[in-house]
Amino acid sequence: MQFFILPFTENTFLLNALIGGGLFALAACWLGLFLCLKKLSLAGDAMSHALLPGVGFGFLIFGASTFSLFFGGLLAGAVVSLILTFPFDREDPGMDRKLSGILSFLTALGAILLASQQSATDIHQILFGSILSLGRNEMILLAVVALVSLLAFFLFQKQFFFEAVDPASFHRIHPYARFTRFGLFFLISMALSAGVCALGALLVVGLMIIPVVAAMELSLSWKKVLGLAIGFSIVSIYVGLLSSYHWDFPAGPAIVVAAGFLLFGVLFYRRLRRSQLGSIAGA
Amino acid sequence: MIALLLLKVMIPIQALAVLSAKAPHAKVVCASFPILKNLIQEASGDAFTVLTIVPKGKDPHSYQPTAKEWKDIKKCDLLVVLGLDLEPWSKQLALHFEENKIFRIESLVVPIQVASWRDPHVWLSIEQLNRISDGLEIRFRDLSPQYSELFKAKKLDFKNRLSQLKDKYQEKFNSIPRARRRVLVTHQAFLYLGKEFEIEFLAPTISSASVGGGANLGAKTIALFLGQAKKNEIQKYFSVVGQKNWLTTQMEKEHQLKYAGALYSDVIEEKNSSSASSASLSIDSAEKMIDYNLKMILESLL
Amino acid sequence: MNTSIEFQQVSIRRGARRVLQNVSCLLAPGPIHLCRGRNGAGKSTFLRSLVGLERTSEGTIKNPFQPTEISYFPQASAIETQFPLSVRELFDLTAKNKSITIETLEAYDIAYLKDRPLAELSGGELQLVLFARMDLVDSKMLVLDEPFNFMDSVFYSRCIQKLEKWRSQNKIVVLAAHQELASELSQVQTLDFADQTLTQNTIYSFMSAPKVSNAVLHSAIH
Numbered sequence: 001m002q003f004f005i006l007p008f009t010e011n012t013f014l015l016n017a018l019i020g021g022g023l024f025a026l027a028a029c030w031l032g033l034f035l036c037l038k039k040l041s042l043a044g045d046a047m048s049h050a051l052l053p054g055v056g057f058g059f060l061i062f063g064a065s066t067f068s069l070f071f072g073g074l075l076a077g078a079v080v081s082l083i084l085t086f087p088f089d090r091e092d093p094g095m096d097r098k099l100s101g102i103l104s105f106l107t108a109l110g111a112i113l114l115a116s117q118q119s120a121t122d123i124h125q126i127l128f129g130s131i132l133s134l135g136r137n138e139m140i141l142l143a144v145v146a147l148v149s150l151l152a153f154f155l156f157q158k159q160f161f162f163e164a165v166d167p168a169s170f171h172r173i174h175p176y177a178r179f180t181r182f183g184l185f186f187l188i189s190m191a192l193s194a195g196v197c198a199l200g201a202l203l204v205v206g207l208m209i210i211p212v213v214a215a216m217e218l219s220l221s222w223k224k225v226l227g228l229a230i231g232f233s234i235v236s237i238y239v240g241l242l243s244s245y246h247w248d249f250p251a252g253p254a255i256v257v258a259a260g261f262l263l264f265g266v267l268f269y270r271r272l273r274r275s276q277l278g279s280i281a282g283a
Numbered sequence: 284m285i286a287l288l289l290l291k292v293m294i295p296i297q298a299l300a301v302l303s304a305k306a307p308h309a310k311v312v313c314a315s316f317p318i319l320k321n322l323i324q325e326a327s328g329d330a331f332t333v334l335t336i337v338p339k340g341k342d343p344h345s346y347q348p349t350a351k352e353w354k355d356i357k358k359c360d361l362l363v364v365l366g367l368d369l370e371p372w373s374k375q376l377a378l379h380f381e382e383n384k385i386f387r388i389e390s391l392v393v394p395i396q397v398a399s400w401r402d403p404h405v406w407l408s409i410e411q412l413n414r415i416s417d418g419l420e421i422r423f424r425d426l427s428p429q430y431s432e433l434f435k436a437k438k439l440d441f442k443n444r445l446s447q448l449k450d451k452y453q454e455k456f457n458s459i460p461r462a463r464r465r466v467l468v469t470h471q472a473f474l475y476l477g478k479e480f481e482i483e484f485l486a487p488t489i490s491s492a493s494v495g496g497g498a499n500l501g502a503k504t505i506a507l508f509l510g511q512a513k514k515n516e517i518q519k520y521f522s523v524v525g526q527k528n529w530l531t532t533q534m535e536k537e538h539q540l541k542y543a544g545a546l547y548s549d550v551i552e553e554k555n556s557s558s559a560s561s562a563s564l565s566i567d568s569a570e571k572m573i574d575y576n577l578k579m580i581l582e583s584l585l
Numbered sequence: 586m587n588t589s590i591e592f593q594q595v596s597i598r599r600g601a602r603r604v605l606q607n608v609s610c611l612l613a614p615g616p617i618h619l620c621r622g623r624n625g626a627g628k629s630t631f632l633r634s635l636v637g638l639e640r641t642s643e644g645t646i647k648n649p650f651q652p653t654e655i656s657y658f659p660q661a662s663a664i665e666t667q668f669p670l671s672v673r674e675l676f677d678l679t680a681k682n683k684s685i686t687i688e689t690l691e692a693y694d695i696a697y698l699k700d701r702p703l704a705e706l707s708g709g710e711l712q713l714v715l716f717a718r719m720d721l722v723d724s725k726m727l728v729l730d731e732p733f734n735f736m737d738s739v740f741y742s743r744c745i746q747k748l749e750k751w752r753s754q755n756k757i758v759v760l761a762a763h764q765e766l767a768s769e770l771s772q773v774q775t776l777d778f779a780d781q782t783l784t785q786n787t788i789y790s791f792m793s794a795p796k797v798s799n800a801v802l803h804s805a806i807h
Contacts, residue, residue, distance in 0.1 A: 132500065132505055162678045165664060247501070248502070251502055
């Protein structure tokens with residue numbers, strides 16, 4: 001137990017990292033469910049790529065504080081959300097390649113904005129986060145974002161689900177349907193922007209998506225999927241932090257790597273089950 | 284028509300005149316970053332036009348000169364770089380320069396090495412500054428022999444001030460038992476200063492872009508660092524100017540650490556020529572950096 | 586109150602191509618309106634324009650119904666089956682309350698599918714589920730684009746009965762299908778599409794009560 005529990009009880013910064021990560025997981029998991037849908041996966045890519053110039057912009061204008069990065073990311077996220085929502089309903093088949101072009105542009109733009117900063121220490125923290133240095137401000141931000149995110153989920157779950165399962169009907173019937181889609185994207189960028197302080201702009205999407213992908217391998221009921229996803233997230237965070245404590249790995253990347261291993265484990269397990277049963281088990 | 288032609292000729296000449304307003308036919312010396320510029324000016328006064336490659340505030344370790352800047356750099360008569368793996372772009376110098384146009388400060392100093400890292404902060408040591416001062420005088424004499432007297436005078440003056448600086452602090456530090464001469468700092472950049480005044484600087488990471496400061500630290504290192512604070516009963520810690528302080532207020536409270544200020548390592552401020560009083564307050568030279576750092580450290584230890 | 590839909594010389598262009606040319610017709614409650622024609626003849630476009638998903642380039646569509654009063658079954662459905670919902674949960678999204686969901690499931694004899702995830706439904710099952718979904722709300726017009734694809738004869742006959750039920754409730758039912766439906770429905774208006782135009786607009790009316798053809802009856806027993 002000394003190996004597993006003591007590091008967290010003896011080091012508040014490690015415990016804060018665990019709690020902060022957990023708050024992010026609560027905010028992000030249900031949003032990650034939407035990003036895993038075929039039609040929205042590219043949107044998820046877009047959001048995470050928008051994060052980079054957004055955060056760079058926030059950094060440039062307001063400095064390196066957590067709040068400035070958050071608002072920068074949020075602003076960029078809002079812009080990308082608008083772009084993704086409004087031309088949507090024409091079901092443009094060229095949308096994918098146009099988005100890809102825009103993504104590359106955004107990434108490069110982000111690189112330029114970040115290159116104009118003062119020290120590369122800051123770049124590193126922006127890209128990979130500093131989950132081990134979560135102070136009061138960051139914890140409050142994560143808590144508020146988690147609260148808002150969960151509230152939105154409980155209040156508007158039906159609308160979000162309907163819009164994701166049958167967008168054509170939803171948009172046909174509801175005059176303000178676009179706001180649902182925009183709201184979803186905006187919440188995603190809000191969660192990602194808050195997660196930047198912990199995991200950094202490059203890695204934060206990983207923790208939003210990987211646990212959900214793993215969970216969807218094991219269940220086709222959304223309640224179970226979300227439960228599993230949150231569980232997987234917390235396990236990944238725990239394992240990542242523990243490995244950082246015992247073997248000095250950079251914490252943020254270690255967490256996402258742990259999530260990745262978890263996913264591989266699940267995929268392997270599924271493959272085993274399939275060959276054992278001699279048939280395709282499930283979807 | 285002729286007037287226009289004349290004008291076209293006149294303007295470049297005027298520009299040149301402005302450039303050499305300091306001294307007629309002044310050579311152009313390029314310093315790789317502002318601290319070197321300061322040292323060069325300390326050694327040469329107004330004899331040269333000194334330009335800096337890495338702009339103020341940027342990290343020399345990760346800076347990449349743009350194509351335009353390379354063009355300008357090539358025009359200079361002498362390029363002064365530090366070496367010691369500080370400037371990544373200096374590896375390409377051979378492509379652009381003949382060897383005799385490059386001057387590496389690392390050839391003048393005795394570097395301190397920890398594992399594979401050679402501490403580049405040689406300007407934070409009075410002994411090293413003395414060597415640099417000597418070396419620069421010789422090189423500058425070669426470059427512009429007409430100013431030999433000036434260089435010699437500047438060198439002596441500088442070394443004199445340095446020796447006074449050392450005297451000012453040496454005794455005071457000697458009065459503190461060596462076991463207590465321990466300073467907690469967020470980034471290691473003070474090995475030379477530490478060696479000179481026998482101060483032990485405890486830091487979990489080295490100051491320099493490539494490591495990313497606090498972002499790249501594992502929990503193990505952080506826990507060790509904070510544990511060291513407790514073990515050595517050190518209550519104050521310093522951050523480094525230009526590097527983000529990764530210690531949060533929560534960490535401070537929990538380990539009873541008090542923030543004592545920021546020490547200068549890589550960054551100096553611009554020479555403030557607006558008023559005499561503020562000019563003396565701004566840390567715009569290596570000498571002032573050492574002075575300020577030692578003063579702050581002394582206060583924290585007493 | 587006007588409860589019919591009227592097309593007045595409607596043409597729809599998509600880019601440079603004319604996908605519908607000069608279509609005029611009247612869709613009134615009473616008969617089931619059946620669109621027939623080869624693939625690519627314009628049926629889907631016609632149905633989409635009924636529902637409001639297409640903009641007309643020429644002509645007018647007089648449609649007195651609000652989108653909420655129209656139920657639409659699109660072709661090759663755009664339902665995201667990867668979303669982890671069960672059939673019942675899908676229905677709960679549309680139905681006013683949970684009891685309607687259960688009632689509808691039972692009315693279509695698919696109560697056994699209620700907890701099945703969408704991704705695990707066969708092609709025919711999904712079609713039936715989406716068909717039944719249309720019955721969750723009390724709509725005034727139902728538009729269906731090839732709803733019987735992948736269905737076996739049992740499901741097929743079930744759906745035919747529902748079409749009749751809707752017809753008797755005075756709802757406007759418009760559908761496009763390749764199956765030979767005209768003879769199986771009690772009142773039918775066929776709209777034959779060819780080369781992006783409506784060529785024939787015939788009303789059949791069978792004097793007797795809603796009749797189920799022998800072939801369909803036969804398979805219902807087994």
